[in-house]
Amino acid sequence: MKKILLIEDNDDIRTNTAEILELASYEVVVAENGKRGVELALEHLPDLVICDIMMPVLDGYGVLHALHRNDRLKNTPFIFLTAKTERADLRKGMELGADDYITKPFSGTELLNAVDSRLKKCELLQTGLQPGMEGVQQLMGISFGDHDLAGIVADRDINTYKKKQVIYMEGHHPNRLFYVLSGKVKTAKRNDDGKELVTALYGPDEFFGYLPLLQQTVYRETAEVLEDAEIAIIPSEDFHKLVNGNLAITRSFMGLLAQNIQDKEEQLLGMAYNSLRKKVAEALVMLQKKYRKDGGPVPIDLSRENLAGIAGTATESLIRTLSDFRSEKLLEIDHGRITILDEKRLANLLN
Amino acid sequence: MKKILLIEDNDDIRTNTAEILELASYEVVVAENGKRGVELALEHLPDLVICDIMMPVLDGYGVLHALHRNDRLKNTPFIFLTAKTERADLRKGMELGADDYITKPFSGTELLNAVDSRLKKCELLQTGLQPGMEGVQQLMGISFGDHDLAGIVADRDINTYKKKQVIYMEGHHPNRLFYVLSGKVKTAKRNDDGKELVTALYGPDEFFGYLPLLQQTVYRETAEVLEDAEIAIIPSEDFHKLVNGNLAITRSFMGLLAQNIQDKEEQLLGMAYNSLRKKVAEALVMLQKKYRKDGGPVPIDLSRENLAGIAGTATESLIRTLSDFRSEKLLEIDHGRITILDEKRLANLLN
DNA sequence: CGATTAGTTGACTCTATTCAAGCAGCGTGG
DNA sequence: CCACGCTGCTTGAATAGAGTCAACTAATCG
Numbered sequence: 001m002k003k004i005l006l007i008e009d010n011d012d013i014r015t016n017t018a019e020i021l022e023l024a025s026y027e028v029v030v031a032e033n034g035k036r037g038v039e040l041a042l043e044h045l046p047d048l049v050i051c052d053i054m055m056p057v058l059d060g061y062g063v064l065h066a067l068h069r070n071d072r073l074k075n076t077p078f079i080f081l082t083a084k085t086e087r088a089d090l091r092k093g094m095e096l097g098a099d100d101y102i103t104k105p106f107s108g109t110e111l112l113n114a115v116d117s118r119l120k121k122c123e124l125l126q127t128g129l130q131p132g133m134e135g136v137q138q139l140m141g142i143s144f145g146d147h148d149l150a151g152i153v154a155d156r157d158i159n160t161y162k163k164k165q166v167i168y169m170e171g172h173h174p175n176r177l178f179y180v181l182s183g184k185v186k187t188a189k190r191n192d193d194g195k196e197l198v199t200a201l202y203g204p205d206e207f208f209g210y211l212p213l214l215q216q217t218v219y220r221e222t223a224e225v226l227e228d229a230e231i232a233i234i235p236s237e238d239f240h241k242l243v244n245g246n247l248a249i250t251r252s253f254m255g256l257l258a259q260n261i262q263d264k265e266e267q268l269l270g271m272a273y274n275s276l277r278k279k280v281a282e283a284l285v286m287l288q289k290k291y292r293k294d295g296g297p298v299p300i301d302l303s304r305e306n307l308a309g310i311a312g313t314a315t316e317s318l319i320r321t322l323s324d325f326r327s328e329k330l331l332e333i334d335h336g337r338i339t340i341l342d343e344k345r346l347a348n349l350l351n
Numbered sequence: 352m353k354k355i356l357l358i359e360d361n362d363d364i365r366t367n368t369a370e371i372l373e374l375a376s377y378e379v380v381v382a383e384n385g386k387r388g389v390e391l392a393l394e395h396l397p398d399l400v401i402c403d404i405m406m407p408v409l410d411g412y413g414v415l416h417a418l419h420r421n422d423r424l425k426n427t428p429f430i431f432l433t434a435k436t437e438r439a440d441l442r443k444g445m446e447l448g449a450d451d452y453i454t455k456p457f458s459g460t461e462l463l464n465a466v467d468s469r470l471k472k473c474e475l476l477q478t479g480l481q482p483g484m485e486g487v488q489q490l491m492g493i494s495f496g497d498h499d500l501a502g503i504v505a506d507r508d509i510n511t512y513k514k515k516q517v518i519y520m521e522g523h524h525p526n527r528l529f530y531v532l533s534g535k536v537k538t539a540k541r542n543d544d545g546k547e548l549v550t551a552l553y554g555p556d557e558f559f560g561y562l563p564l565l566q567q568t569v570y571r572e573t574a575e576v577l578e579d580a581e582i583a584i585i586p587s588e589d590f591h592k593l594v595n596g597n598l599a600i601t602r603s604f605m606g607l608l609a610q611n612i613q614d615k616e617e618q619l620l621g622m623a624y625n626s627l628r629k630k631v632a633e634a635l636v637m638l639q640k641k642y643r644k645d646g647g648p649v650p651i652d653l654s655r656e657n658l659a660g661i662a663g664t665a666t667e668s669l670i671r672t673l674s675d676f677r678s679e680k681l682l683e684i685d686h687g688r689i690t691i692l693d694e695k696r697l698a699n700l701l702n
Numbered sequence: 703c704g705a706t707t708a709g710t711t712g713a714c715t716c717t718a719t720t721c722a723a724g725c726a727g728c729g730t731g732g
Numbered sequence: 733c734c735a736c737g738c739t740g741c742t743t744g745a746a747t748a749g750a751g752t753c754a755a756c757t758a759a760t761c762g
Binding site (some may be wrong): 316 | 749751753759
Binding site for chain 2 (some may be wrong): 189190191192193195197199211212214215216217220221243244247250251253254255257258259260261262264265266267268269271272273274312313350351
């Protein structure tokens with residue numbers, strides 16, 4: 001059972017909050033001021049700390065600072081409790097390294113959501129994320145947090161893009177991060193001959209355009225909308241704050257980038273030596289994995305041109321290979337949408 | 352002109368050291384104790400600080416701590432002066448965030464080397480590194496520093512490997528970083544059919560095997576010696592300490608990884624759609640860049656098999672293309688070694 | 703409902719691989 | 733010291749695989 005330390009000077013709020021948490025079967029330790037809070041933290045080593053900012057003796061910042069000086073507590077998620085009016089103070093808290101905040105008055109759901117999401121985040125960071133760019137998405141999702149993300153998305157620009165519209169082009173200067181709310185986007189590079197290689201596809205709840213933000217260069221690919229999309233624009237500062245803010249996150253992020261490099265090298269091997277059949281099969285398997293929802297696999301719905309761009313081949317060649325696969329009962333095609341019948345055989349195709 | 356702050360309580364050493372630095376045309380500000388040192392630091396904002404550890408009033412650790420609390424001074428390189436006997440203290444200093452140390456008594460060269468290398472490091476971190484994996488090498492070189500590197504290499508295992516010997520294989524568990532002292536090493540992946548793609552080449556003063564250290568996986572490539580090599584083995588902890596130790600380094604490192612991903616995507620585009628001629632040409636240009644020494648270009652001396660592995664093609668095809676290029680006067684071949692005659696035309700070859 | 707776009711199939715071409723064979727350089731052992 | 737065998741380099745011929753061009757059909761959009 002997860003142990004939560006609650007530090008709050010107001011008796012009513014403290015008892016009330018503790019009750020809610022206990023009902024959600026958390027073990028709760030309470031402290032009535034900052035000093036006592038730090039003592040209890042050192043004694044109990046809680047899994048999460050919820051702490052008021054305005055308190056006598058030792059305020060919330062002090063508590064945060066104290067906990068960060070202890071190796072065993074510095075990675076413990078820290079949530080500030082704050083009144084709506086203290087918005088400026090809150091920023092300060094976040095910059096000091098708090099993970100989230102809850103504004104008083106708050107509902108039980110709000111509280112539990114914040115607690116859950118922070119605990120989950122912590123767990124994920126410890127147990128390791130999914131490999132590859134999947135993991136980056138996961139990491140950014142939990143790091144921005146439901147809270148922050150909602151705030152960001154609510155406050156800032158949400159753009160709607162039509163199919164075929166270009167979001168950014170090669171050579172443009174990157175200064176923001178994109179978050180897909182709905183629709184589908186691809187990023188692609190073009191050859192001198194105009195042949196296109198699709199580098200990635202992005203759907204709802206995915207981030208893109210972060211790689212160029214990490215360097216000082218321009219975009220080296222083009223982002224284009226495949227299906228009408230709503231996209232939230234997040235200023236690059238927010239992204240940098242996230243990535244550089246917390247060492248654990250930075251480290252995870254670096255691990256994911258390293259992973260990605262190795263994946264790309266694997267792909268390179270495939271591009272260099274694989275037969276057309278194998279290239280197409282691998283592209284299909286990759287897409288299948290990406291679009292596998294909780295409720296079973298979803299048919300792949302992409303134009304042949306884009307599919308060819310993913311596999312790295314000519315459109316006609318791709319189509320021929322698809323028909324071959326169909327006649328081999330590896331997949332079915334219905335109104336252009338591809339349903340994979342025998343993923344295993346497809347994945348283990350010989351060259 | 353670079354400004355250096357020297358903090359040292361012993362009059363002789365102080366005057367002496369200051370003279371050496373002034374002779375090397377640095378502007379030197381001296382302080383006779385820690386307290387005065389901090390005052391002068393805040394006043395002059397030096398480019399580098401050299402500071403004794405054992406001092407009355409405020410010792411070296413205190414100075415370091417004080418400077419780190421100031422935003423404009425916290426990135427200033429900090430070098431400790433220490434007597435040989437104080438080795439334990441020294442570790443403490445490095446952990447507190449000092450960049451280097453010099454043991455008393457020291458020679459003028461020692462002093463100037465340390466100063467130069469630290470200033471260079473700082474400059475590089477500020478102005479940005481060379482893009483791509485080149486930059487990683489650069490970063491790690493300056494970060495470990497001549498000093499540390501020498502120590503590491505002297506203290507630990509240096510292995511000598513013979514040609515064709517395998518350093519690590521796909522599937523092995525990574526637990527160290529490699530540093531090439533002499534010789535040449537390649538890392539490569541193999542296809543199911545046994546076709547090989549060379550992912551990277553490493554020569555003297557280059558590091559390799561760091562990507563898998565950043566993740567929790569096994570090697571996904573094989574490292575093999577091309578020319579008899581001496582390789583220093585660095586424990587992974589040292590690498591992690593470096594990468595995670597300093598936020599500026601972490602950030603640079605992340606930028607370099609991001610850059611690398613984009614480079615790999617560029618390569619992917621090439622592998623997918625480029626003609627054999629172009630693939631070979633690009634491989635050659637890449638190698639030429641890598642082996643361009645200060646004193647003009649050096650001929651490329653690699654087996655045809657490895658060259659083919661780099662370009663991602665069959666050996667025979669590579670050879671044919673090379674002969675074509677030779678008859679087009681793009682390059683010369685002498686005893687198997689390739690000298691590029693017209694790099695520009697080679698780079699701008701159409702597909 | 704016409705016009706444009708996407709998907710499909712056929713025929714042809716050509717590039718790059720494969721298989722085969724010869725040659726050159728090198729080290730080794732007799 | 734030389735012959736032998738080995739390995740690496742090079743060229744030739746045959747082949748197959750994938751790309752290109754073209755024509756046609758189906759689907760989609762205004």
